[in-house]
Amino acid sequence: MYGFRIVEKLQKIDEDIKRDQLKYHNKRVMVSKEFTFDSAHHLHAYEGKCKNLHGHTYRVIFGLSGFVDDRGLMIDFGDIKEIWKTEIEIYLDHKYLNETLPPMNTTAENMVVWIYEKMAAALQAEERKQQYKGARVEFVRLFETPTSYAEARREWMEVE
Numbered sequence: 354m355y356g357f358r359i360v361e362k363l364q365k366i367d368e369d370i371k372r373d374q375l376k377y378h379n380k381r382v383m384v385s386k387e388f389t390f391d392s393a394h395h396l397h398a399y400e401g402k403c404k405n406l407h408g409h410t411y412r413v414i415f416g417l418s419g420f421v422d423d424r425g426l427m428i429d430f431g432d433i434k435e436i437w438k439t440e441i442e443i444y445l446d447h448k449y450l451n452e453t454l455p456p457m458n459t460t461a462e463n464m465v466v467w468i469y470e471k472m473a474a475a476l477q478a479e480e481r482k483q484q485y486k487g488a489r490v491e492f493v494r495l496f497e498t499p500t501s502y503a504e505a506r507r508e509w510m511e512v513e
Contacts, residue, residue, distance in 0.1 A: 394450035394459040412496040419488035461503035469505040
C-alpha cells in the first residue's frame with residue numbers, strides 16, 4: 354500500500370533550489386490542451402443527413418511545441434486557454450458556423466484548417482513570439498463526433 358505523508362519542508366526558491374536549476378533542458382517539447390464547443394451547421398452540395406441544419410458537441414485538441422523558458426515552461430496552459438477563448442472559440446461556441454466562419458463548407462476538414470491557422474497566427478503575434486520561444490502548432494485534431502475527427506498537421510500545412 355502507498356503511504357501518504359505530509360511534506361515537512363516545502364522547497365523554497367533561491368534556498369533549496371537555485372533559479373538556474375529550474376530549466377532542466379534545451380529540447381523542443383510539445384504540450385497539448387483540449388477544448389469542447391457546441392455549434393450548429395449544415396453542409397452544402399451534399400446529399401445526406403448533414404445537408405440539414407444540425408448540431409454537434411465538437412472536441413478540439415491542440416498540440417503546441419516550443420522550447421522551455423528559464424522556469425522550465427514552454428507555454429502556460431492558461432495562456433493556451435486564453436488564446437482559445439478570446440481568438441477562436443468566439444467564432445464557434447453556440448454559433449451557426451455557416452454564418453460565423455469565413456465562406457466555406459463547414460466540414461470538419463475545412464474547419465480544422467481554419468482553427469489551425471487561427472492558433473498559428475495567435476502564436477506568431479509579436480508579443481507571443483517573444484514570450485514563447487519557437488512556439489508552433491504541431492497538430493490540431495477536431496472531433497465532430499466521439500469517433501470521427503479531422504486533423505491538420507504542421508508538416509502538411511507548411512508544404513502544401
